[in-house]
Amino acid sequence: MSITEKILEKIIETSNNNITITDGDGIILYTNPEHWSVYTDDPEPFIGASIYELQKQGILSPSITALVLKEKSPIQIMQHTKKGKIIMSTAYPLFNEKGEIVRVISYAIDQTEISNLQEQYEQLERKLKGYQAEVEELRGKEETLYRSKKMEQIAKTIRRLANTDATVLMLGESGVGKSMFARKLHNLSHRKNEPFIEVNCSTIPPSLFESEMFGYESGSFTGAQKQGLIEQARNGTLFLDEIGELPLSIQAKLLKVLQEKKFIRIGGYKERYVDFRLVTATNKNLEEMVEKGEFRLDLYYRLHVIPLHIPPLRERKEDISLLIDHHMKLLNRKYETKKKLHPSVYEILLTYKWPGNVRELENLMERLILTTEDTIIRPNSLPSYILNSEAAADNSTALMKQFLIGEHDLKTVMERVEKWMIERAYKECKSTYEMAKYLGISQPSVIRKLKKYKEILSLEKV
Structure with missing residues (x-):
């Protein structure tokens, strides 16, 4: 054995990869001893063995070397061994000057763990989809936390309105559950898989309202968010609670968005199209606010399409x-x-x-x-x-x-x-x-x- 062959043999023996080299007849010349532990319970070097015989015995199923010798081209396959292992094998032919195959070099990588992990992942994914379906089903079911006829009528109205895009105005005292009904309206609608963005208009300072609602164009403000709340509600539902607290300057811009479905970010020039369903709520008398000049009449009519009055607890x-x-x-x-x-x-x-x-x-x-x-x-x-x-x-x-x-x-x-x-x-x-x-x-x-x-x-x- 030449020094070159000894070096090659030692490289293959000590390699972390599973390598096998055969001659042009499929006889194993060199192989990694660790290689065969994935194929059989009694691994041996198999030096001098024929890959055709090993394929016949079912140890190689199939033999990638046999396929390369037949096709005369590089091949990659997945093998399933007697030990239940899944092996990804890749083999390359070496030709002499006459175009004859004189050597086939193959590499084998144990993919069993990866395959198992992938299967577990797919199982978890299926379970997750099942859980999501259950959650959606539960969301769609009416949780009857009421006995009163007033609340039953409101629930029926919400179910009828759910799959429309009609603007709904929730009216009622603070704490009666207006936001709960707004979310229920969203969860029963065709937009249920899209965002539900809830904004309490009374908690945002007037000086920040425009930027929060419409967002910033890059570079307009240091550290500013690029996307505003209206954009975040794209294809979903925008719920504006305490709409009576909305500044007059923002009321005009909101009206334009509702009419045209377009807006411009602060510091920008490009009009952006946005589609969302608007639901609003207030504990104030908007009609009185209109008379006092505190609320725009045109916006009031735009919001007051379907008013829903949620009665206080003392009345039910x-x-x-x-x-x-x-x-x-x-x-x-x-x-x-x-x-x-x-x-x-x-x-x-x-x-x-x-x-x-x-x-x-x-x-x-x-x-x-x-x-x-x-x-x-x-x-x-x-x-x-x-x-x-x-x-x-x-x-x-x-x-x-x-x-x-x-x-x-x-x-x-x-x-x-x-x-x-x-x-x-x-x-x-x-x-x-x-x-x-x-x-x-x-x-x-x-x-x-x-x-x-x-x-x-x-x-x-x-």
Whole structure:
């Protein structure tokens, strides 16, 4: 063996790549010993072996060298071995001066891990698409957090309007859920897969409003964003909350965008086309603002295509209990707690006026969950403004009338109160142990009282 052949043999043996060299008849001359571990459980050098025989035995499936000898050209294929490996093989022929193949050099790279990763990625991608489809389906379903006819009518109107591009103006007091309905309108529409850009007009200083809405042309302002909120809403929905706070100078520009679907960035000269659906909301009386010259009449008519008035919570009392239960359940899950409202607290909240509407209710439920140490949330956990409210006083008076009317016997009144408390605890709790903690008495006492009032209660929990 010449020094050149020895060098070649050593290079192949020590190479990190799997290399095999055969002669023109497919007989293996040189090979990397590590090479065959991906093909068989009993690897051997196979020096002097025929690639045709190895292909017949199924060790090479197929043999890339055999293909090169047949086609007389470089070839790249994917091989599947007995060991379940996936091998990417590339082979090149070497010709003599007569045009005959005298050598075939092949390289093999184990692609099994990459292939597995790709398969896992594809599986994850399929799962993700499935989850996305489920989310879209859930978005499309109406979450019925209302019982009132007023809210049911609003929900029906939103479903009818969803797949139109009609401009909707949400009217109502602060905290009634205008932004929630705007997002629902978007999620039910054909634009649901495009951006939903929410802008609170009352939080952006007038001096920055134009730049935030229309964006900057490069170089106009140091560190400025190039794209404005209107551009970000392209093909989606632009929701302008508190539209009554919009400066008059911006009102004129917004009107032009709505009419022409075009705008120019600050510092720019090029008109840009933009398509979006506009939804607005306000707790102000826009008609009065028009009369005072604080709001443009032409813009008002442009926005007032379909007005939707969201009633305050005090005008839909039948929804309060549903919202309380919903947010208690969500917050208990979020903070991993098991808090419950004492019946007297529940009664107070049902008759409270809720000047801050749904937002106030959400915030109060979170406050009670986080600040009450006991599992049962009692009246002393309520903020003073609620305890001192007309609702608390009216509730106390109503309860007193309920228990005292037509009675002067103390024992009878006390039994009525006790019976009422046992009934409420029975409805709220899952076991007599929970009832005992709820009422602040012992579990045997709960058993006795349940038996005492068994005519009004099912005793399955006892």
